[in-house]
Amino acid sequence: MELLPLELRASLPPLGAQADNRDPIVYVRFRLPRRGWVWFVTEGSPNPEGTDFCFFGFVVGMFGAEWGHFSLSELNAAQSPVGYKVERDANFQRGPFSCVVRGPVGAQHF
Numbered sequence: 001m002e003l004l005p006l007e008l009r010a011s012l013p014p015l016g017a018q019a020d021n022r023d024p025i026v027y028v029r030f031r032l033p034r035r036g037w038v039w040f041v042t043e044g045s046p047n048p049e050g051t052d053f054c055f056f057g058f059v060v061g062m063f064g065a066e067w068g069h070f071s072l073s074e075l076n077a078a079q080s081p082v083g084y085k086v087e088r089d090a091n092f093q094r095g096p097f098s099c100v101v102r103g104p105v106g107a108q109h110f
Helices: 006-011 072-077 103-107
Strands: 028-032 037-046 053-061 064-071
Touching (some): 053 072
């Protein structure tokens, strides 16, 4: 499955568009199976050279969770020790951060 099909890419607000929103809309969820990494995308834009696509969102990893920037090339390159690659959650329904990221991880970063 393609990580970022054109129609999904076009639906993302550009970087910075939700900067003032206390409860931004999460549009996409990526995950790395069996490693616990999850990326919740709130914004995205092509890089200035047009060679990559840059995201902003909430990242949950092995050592914690935080808001930050990451790129499509980084997601495509990420792999677990046994060869799992990052996947897009095709069943994910966009929604406000407070509804999408639940539990202690989401609550402490809202």
